[in-house]
Amino acid sequence: MDKPVNLFLCGVGGQGILLASEVISSACMKSGFDVKQSEVHGMAQRGGSVISHIRFGKKVYSPLIEPGAADIVVSFELLEALRYLPYMNKNTKVIVNTQRILPSPVATGMDTYPADVTGQLGQRGLSVFPMDAFAIAKKAGETRAVNMVLVGALSAFLDLEEAVFLEVIAERIPEKIRKVNTEAFLKGKDEIGGILAGG
Amino acid sequence: MKKMGNPGDKVLLSGNEALALGAYEAGVKVASAYPGTPSTEILENLCRYEGVYTEWAPNEKVALEVALGASFAGARALATMKHVGLNVAADPLFTAAYTGVRGGLVIVTADDPEMHSSQNEQDNRNYAYAAKVPMLEPSDASEAKDFLKVAYRISEEFDTPVLLRTTTRVAHVKGIVAAGEMETSSVQPGIVKMPQKFVMLPGHARLRRVELEKRMNRLREYAGTFPANRTEWGDKKTGFITSGVSYLYVKEAFPDASVLKLGMVYPFPDDMIRDFASQVTDLFIVEELDPFIETHVKALGIACKGKELVPAMGELNSHILRKAITGRAEGDLFEPVPVPMRPPNLCAGCPHRGIFHAISRLKVFVAGDIGCYTLAALKPLSSMDSCVCMGASIGTAFGMEKALGKDSLGKIVAVIGDSTFMHSGITGLIDVVYNRGFTTVIILDNSTTGMTGHQPNPSTGVTLGGYAGTGIDIPALCGAIGIKHVVTVNPHDMDNAEKVLRQEIERPEPSVIITQAPCVLLPEMKRRKDKKRYMVIGDNCTGCRSCLKIGCPAIEWAPLTAEEAKKLGYKESQKGHSTINAVMCDGCGQCVTLCKFKAIVGAEK
Numbered sequence: 001m002d003k004p005v006n007l008f009l010c011g012v013g014g015q016g017i018l019l020a021s022e023v024i025s026s027a028c029m030k031s032g033f034d035v036k037q038s039e040v041h042g043m044a045q046r047g048g049s050v051i052s053h054i055r056f057g058k059k060v061y062s063p064l065i066e067p068g069a070a071d072i073v074v075s076f077e078l079l080e081a082l083r084y085l086p087y088m089n090k091n092t093k094v095i096v097n098t099q100r101i102l103p104s105p106v107a108t109g110m111d112t113y114p115a116d117v118t119g120q121l122g123q124r125g126l127s128v129f130p131m132d133a134f135a136i137a138k139k140a141g142e143t144r145a146v147n148m149v150l151v152g153a154l155s156a157f158l159d160l161e162e163a164v165f166l167e168v169i170a171e172r173i174p175e176k177i178r179k180v181n182t183e184a185f186l187k188g189k190d191e192i193g194g195i196l197a198g199g
Numbered sequence: 200m201k202k203m204g205n206p207g208d209k210v211l212l213s214g215n216e217a218l219a220l221g222a223y224e225a226g227v228k229v230a231s232a233y234p235g236t237p238s239t240e241i242l243e244n245l246c247r248y249e250g251v252y253t254e255w256a257p258n259e260k261v262a263l264e265v266a267l268g269a270s271f272a273g274a275r276a277l278a279t280m281k282h283v284g285l286n287v288a289a290d291p292l293f294t295a296a297y298t299g300v301r302g303g304l305v306i307v308t309a310d311d312p313e314m315h316s317s318q319n320e321q322d323n324r325n326y327a328y329a330a331k332v333p334m335l336e337p338s339d340a341s342e343a344k345d346f347l348k349v350a351y352r353i354s355e356e357f358d359t360p361v362l363l364r365t366t367t368r369v370a371h372v373k374g375i376v377a378a379g380e381m382e383t384s385s386v387q388p389g390i391v392k393m394p395q396k397f398v399m400l401p402g403h404a405r406l407r408r409v410e411l412e413k414r415m416n417r418l419r420e421y422a423g424t425f426p427a428n429r430t431e432w433g434d435k436k437t438g439f440i441t442s443g444v445s446y447l448y449v450k451e452a453f454p455d456a457s458v459l460k461l462g463m464v465y466p467f468p469d470d471m472i473r474d475f476a477s478q479v480t481d482l483f484i485v486e487e488l489d490p491f492i493e494t495h496v497k498a499l500g501i502a503c504k505g506k507e508l509v510p511a512m513g514e515l516n517s518h519i520l521r522k523a524i525t526g527r528a529e530g531d532l533f534e535p536v537p538v539p540m541r542p543p544n545l546c547a548g549c550p551h552r553g554i555f556h557a558i559s560r561l562k563v564f565v566a567g568d569i570g571c572y573t574l575a576a577l578k579p580l581s582s583m584d585s586c587v588c589m590g591a592s593i594g595t596a597f598g599m600e601k602a603l604g605k606d607s608l609g610k611i612v613a614v615i616g617d618s619t620f621m622h623s624g625i626t627g628l629i630d631v632v633y634n635r636g637f638t639t640v641i642i643l644d645n646s647t648t649g650m651t652g653h654q655p656n657p658s659t660g661v662t663l664g665g666y667a668g669t670g671i672d673i674p675a676l677c678g679a680i681g682i683k684h685v686v687t688v689n690p691h692d693m694d695n696a697e698k699v700l701r702q703e704i705e706r707p708e709p710s711v712i713i714t715q716a717p718c719v720l721l722p723e724m725k726r727r728k729d730k731k732r733y734m735v736i737g738d739n740c741t742g743c744r745s746c747l748k749i750g751c752p753a754i755e756w757a758p759l760t761a762e763e764a765k766k767l768g769y770k771e772s773q774k775g776h777s778t779i780n781a782v783m784c785d786g787c788g789q790c791v792t793l794c795k796f797k798a799i800v801g802a803e804k
Contacts (some may be wrong), residue, residue, distance in 0.1 A: 012541065022211070022373070029211050029375055036339070037211075037373040040315045047752060048543040062451035063339075063372040063444075066518040068532045085533045102755060103541040108579070108747050109756035109775060111539040124533060 004034075004057030006065040007154065010084050011076025012101045013050050016147030019172070020074075021052040023151055026168040028056035031160045038063040047104070049080060074154050076133075076146065077101050078117050090125045095153050095192070097133040097146065129153070129195055136187050142177060145184035152188025156196070162189070212376045214369040217340040218279075218307060219244035220376065221347035225303070226383050227251055227277050229269035231262040233622065234651040235281030236316035237370035238309035242279060243652075246663050255654055255663045258589070258622040259284035263291045263306060267360075270304040271397060273388035275351055279307040282323050283588065287623070292360065293330045297407040298397050299358035299414075302386050303351035310366045312487045313514040316650075318569065318588065320512070322488035327362050327465035331411055333418050334362040334465045335427070336443040340374040346427065346462065348382060355386060357414055357421070364464070366487065368444045368514065419466045427462025430475055438479025440472065440492055440503070444515075445485045451517035453524070467495050476501045483508070483524060487515050545574050547753040548785025550645055550716035554690035555582045555614075556749050556789070557697040558641070563612050563704065566596035568624070570616040571649040571718075579750045583614070590615070590623030597631050597638050609704045614641045617673065618648040618656040625676070631709045632681040639704045640711045642673060643690075645718040653720060677711045684710035691716055691787050719785050731786030732802040733779050738768065739798035740776040746790045746799065753783035754790060 007024065011017050021037050028035040035056040053065045067086045073094045075081035081096045088094065096118055105111035114120070118130045133149040140149070148169070155165050166182060173181050212220065218241045222230060230253045232242045246253040256262035259280040269276035280288060285308045292306065308326070311317040327334035335350050337343040343365060350361040395403050422428060433456050439449045442461040449458055459475040461467070476482050476496070484493040484505035493505035508523045509515065522528060545552050555575040558565060559582040567573055567583035568591060576583035585595055596613035603610075615624045620642050631638045648654040655661035660670030674685045684706060688696045696714070703710040717724050746754050758775040765771050779790075781802065791799045 025373055026211050029209065034375060035211070035373075038368060039371055040367065047541065047546070049541040060374075061447040062517045063368055063374075063447065064516045066516065066529075068529060079538050082536050083538045086535050088533060103539040104544055104750065104752060105539045105542075107752065107755040108750070109744075109758055114536075114538055120536065 002058060004055040004060045006069050006071045007054040008065055008070040008073045008087050009052040010080045011050055013047050015076045017050050017052050017076055020147040020151050021054055023168050023172055024054055027160055027164045030164050033057060034060045036060045036063040072157055074150050079114050082114055082117050088126060093127045093157060094121055095129045098130050099134040131191050137184050140180055140184040140187050142180040145181050148181045148184040149188035152185035153192045156189050156192035209375050209377050211373050212340050213371055213373045214340045214343045214365055215240035216244050217344040217376045218347055221344035222277050223248040224379050224381055225348045225351045226275050228274035230277040231256045231265040232279040233259045233262055233284055234648055234654045235284050236651055237311055237367045238279050238281045239651045253663050257657055259288040263288040266304055267291060267295050270300040270302045273386045274302040275384050276302055276304050282308055282310040282321055285323055285326055294399055295360045296330045296332050297399055297404055297411060300354055302384055303354035304360045305350045305363055306360060307363045309370045312366055315367055323364055324464050324491045331415055332360050332362050334364055335462060336364045336464045337369060338443055338446045341376045344376055357418055359414055366444055422463050422466050422468040423470050425463050428468045428471060429460055431458045433457045435478055436480045438482050439485050441485040445487055448515050448517045448520045449485050452521040472496060485509055542577055543574055544752055546719055547751055547783045548719040548787040550690040551643060552749050553693045553789045554696055554714045555580045557693045557700055558582045560697055561700055563610050566592045566613045568592040568615040568619045570619055572616060572643055579748055589619055590627055593624055593627030593640055597636050600636055600638055608637060612639045612641055617644040617658045621657045629680055636709055637707045638709055642713045644713050644715045647718045647721055649718050673713055682709050682711050687713045687715055689716060690714035691789055693789060693792055732781055732784050733799050734802035735777050735779055736798050736800055737776060739796050741796050742773040742776050745793045746777050749789060753780045755780055
């Protein structure tokens, strides 16, 4: 594997994208890969759109994914998947949480939420994997574990051992909420397994 | 897939976390900073290591002076700041270049190309040239740690402060870092009197000026042997000279080309540059922002291409670079689809929203400052009219007043946060009193430094080390400066705040209004048990949209068709109604005052 794998995460501030990125990057490192993960702090975080680039492989130079070069996109919020379309190509796999978080122009009635987001992505030939990560997290026992559901879903596409992810979750997540987060991770992974098995 | 070595001795760290580890391994004893993106996490991490004194200083000038003092006492010392912070610390920097050091002294400047979280994108490599101080520039987290340790050795060997420059994509990018050996300085701590070195009277300074030139010559020679200035030979048709994060973009876009990577960006290794240039056919200089390397290479009489191809604004990446150098666009990219923006916004329950709504009713010019509250400039609050640099609100309001005279009474206010006031607002206020102004200054006291991630500051009394003492008493401080009218208001009570504002802006004397209400993101505020929730009684909502004027993210507009309106018992002409998102509502109650139809009421918890 000479070319690095490009994972692009997007969503809204407060959804736990940065912790998710840390878990994924740590799993890559523990699996023996070089890894770089890039995010932005400060003003960009106040309720804005948040993105994180993760690149792993034998050797990684640039911390930033080029337009059109994402191998897998994980969108933590529905419309955010559409915003970052220029990072995708026809072979990109797009995992989309169907949860909607209204942007302020939509919440105040100045703009409208885009219709049929997954359909719009599908029309462009992308492989779209929609899932209600919020409902799955709720089932696992913690609505704030949406991020681990999506890490689980992403892991179904990566050639990394499940045990490594579980080890990282055990290291990074406080004991009190570790069990629900592990559960959320496994349920997210199963969800993709189910979609793939179902065709 | 091939696995590389055994993990365990390696950790995943951001550039800032790696710098903290590097400072610890270098045996740094004193570290001082003012928080600023993208530099803040260096001290937030360093404070967790044993044996290092760390502190938040009121501003970057003080931070550098504290670090310089520690160096005079023979300890290795660190000052960290964002790029604009070095403007504040420039005064001690330029003369510290003359005094030199005892213990190693390193200043980290974290630049922000693209202005992710800054008011400008100045290139601080220019400070190295202007202050005659060497500068190292790492490309990633691993180099950040190594370069910091090297910087201390250079500092002590050459008797000079050393600048280490990162940019956002070094500071905030996580990568693999190997923990290293602990180092100790050979400098003996203690009080040593060296007036000719430390007292920069003109007579002494002239002597040090000569030493400074000699030191720069020695450093120029050293640059030629410095191992982090290295040539990576590849195809000799194309050669790149680059540094910092730009090196990574060059390697990504042109893996086969020859590269001269500068780990030290000032002074330059001239012979190495000449040698490299003579062996490649086409020479390109790749750097973010200013043509700093390019100007020097051209001054050596070497033909090269740089800023005529590579953008001088914003961040680079491998895509931009490939296009700039080869002139070729990539294959078919998906066209962007227009989607609603997600502009950053003040949080639900933010006390700033209340006071800015009250200010917006006055129709005054608002001279603003740097912090979360700068977001009040955006719609729908639209109540900030200028914002330049830390502490500028008071001086600019006062200057406008002096230009316009008595006619400006009641038409201008200055707004500044508590931490920013401590940073550099106090001196502006002294000017107002001393020079007999009538400026109205609003100090937003939310008991924290919000935007950079909730650092304590002198007015909170809590230190970076966690000591909880008595904070600076802002009303008493204003009183001591000579402000006779100091009023404290609750910003959530917008009607009263407006009343006080109207009264104070008409006063032909200086006055200070302090809004006191803690930031809702503070842990004690998040945990509070008596938090209220509000809801909209649908029947009472007339769809007047008054509650939407404050732009609270918890208040949502539900549009209605005529049919839906009729079905719900509204007038057919009603275009929609408001709802309050129960999860987001923080219970500040600001919206209750705005509703003239009593449609917003307390909800069950």
